[in-house]
Amino acid sequence: MVTLLNVDDVRHVLELVKDPEIPVLSVADLGIIRRIEYAGDRLQVVITPTYSGCPATEVIETDIATMLKLHGITDFDVVTEISPAWTTDWITADGRRKLEEYGIAPPERKSKGALLGFETVTCPQCKSTDTRVVSQFGSTACKAQYKCNDCLEPFDYFKCV
C-alpha cells in the first residue's frame, strides 16, 4: 500500500534541494518551483529555469528527482516551463535574508527599474549604499561584481532580471 505525500509535504521535501551554485538557497527560496500537483497518482513538479544558459538548471532537475526518490516518491515528472519568465522578484523574503547573510547583496526589489539601469545596491557587509559596479557579470550569470566605497570590500550582487 503506497501512501501519497500531500502537496505540502512535497513542498517541505523540496526545501531540502539547494541551488548548486549558491548552496544557502533552496530551490523554493529561489522561486523556481512553479507548481506542485498530482495528475491522478502521478506527481508533477513544474520548475522554471533562471537564466537560459544556467548550467545549474539540469543539476537542479536531477537533485529534485533524487530528493523525491529518497522520500519514497517514484511516480513523478519534473517539468520545465519557461513562460512567464523567471524574475528575481520571485526570490522569497527568506531567500533574500539568506543571500545577504551569505555575503551576496540580494536583488533590489523592482526588476523593471533595474533592467533600465537605475539601481542602488547596498553593501551586504556594512549596509552602505555608496557602492559601485566593477563588472555587470560575476562568477555566474546571475551575479554582478560590486565594490563598497565605504568599507572597500568587494562583493557579489544578485542582479535583477
Place this chain on the structure above:
Amino acid sequence: MTNQEMLFEYLLRLGDNSLILGQRLAEWCGHAPILEEDLALTNIGLDLIGQSRMLLSYAGEVEGKGRDEDRLAFHRDTQAWRNLLLLEQPNGDFAKTMARQFFFDVFQYLQYEALSSSKDERVAGIAAKSLKEITYHRRHSSDWVIRLGDGTEESHEKMQTALNELWGFVPEMFDMDAVDEAMVADGIGVDVASLRPAWDAQVNAVLAEATLKRPDVSWSVRGSRDGKHSEHLGYILAEMQFLQHAYPDAKW
C-alpha cells in the same frame, strides 16, 4: 515550402545566430584582457548557447524528423547553417569582439522585443526570457564601445577600426526574404527591415557618446539565409563539431 518548413527555417536562423556567437565568445575563455571580461564574455556566451538550445530543440520538433538540438548543432555542415555572417567573423582584438557584440546586441534586443508578442507562444516565451539577458549584454557592449572610443588615442583608433571593418555586415541583419515575409504574415516573425531606424538611433547615440564616427563604407555582404557563408564558419564548425564527429553520439 510549407508553413511548417518555413517555421523550421526561421527557428534555425534565430538559433544559429545565438549558437555561433556563443561559440565565438567561448573562444575568449582564458584569453580576455582582464578576469572580469573573461567572466563576462563566457557568461554572455552561455546565455546565447542557452537560447540556441531552446530554439534548436523547438526547430527539431517542428521539423518532425527526429533531430534534436544536439543533432542540429553537431551534425550539420556549413551550407545548412543560417547564422548571420557578422556573427561568424573572427574575434580579432577585444575592440572587434565588442563591435560585433554591440551591433548584434542592439539588433537582437529589438528583434526579441518584437518576438515577445509573437503569436507562436513558444517563440514568445523564449524571446521574453532571453530579452532580460540581452538587456545586460547590450549594456555591457555599449559601455565598452564608449569606454574604448572615449578612452586613449590608441583605444579610440582600435574601436573605430573595428566598427569600420564590420560595418559591411550590418545590412544583412535587416534583410527580408520569403521566409521572413511569411512569418510576419503569420504573426510569428518580425519585420526586421522596420527595426533599422531604431537600431540606427541607438547605435548613433552610443557612437556620439564614444566620440566615434559612424562608419562610411560602401561594401556590404549577405548570403547566410541561403547558406552562403564566409570561410570562417567552416573552422568554427570543425572545432565545435569535432567530438561528435570523432565519437558519434558520445555522452558523459
